[in-house]
Amino acid sequence: MLRLGMAKELPARVGTVLGWQVPDIAATVRDLEQAGVKFERFGQMKQDELGIWTTPTGSKVAWFKDPTGIC
Numbered sequence: 001m002l003r004l005g006m007a008k009e010l011p012a013r014v015g016t017v018l019g020w021q022v023p024d025i026a027a028t029v030r031d032l033e034q035a036g037v038k039f040e041r042f043g044q045m046k047q048d049e050l051g052i053w054t055t056p057t058g059s060k061v062a063w064f065k066d067p068t069g070i071c
Contacts, residue, residue, distance in 0.1 A: 016063065025052055025060045032064070039064050 022028040029039060029050045039051035040063040047053045052062045 017066075019061075025062060026050055029062050037064050037067070 029052060033039065033050075041047060041051055042053075042063075045053045047062075050062065052060050054060050
């Protein structure tokens, strides 16, 4: 399910606003980087060379900011 809301102004967001699953996160990150997407790096988390963090449960996560600056 995806919910969208309309507003005249948006407050600044901190944290993940939208997420999705992909079959191969490393390949997806590489493809997005080739398209110009800059992935976030956080000093308090151990991320691999692509910026992918492995959660304690084994899930893998990578973050990037909205290139339009809206979110």
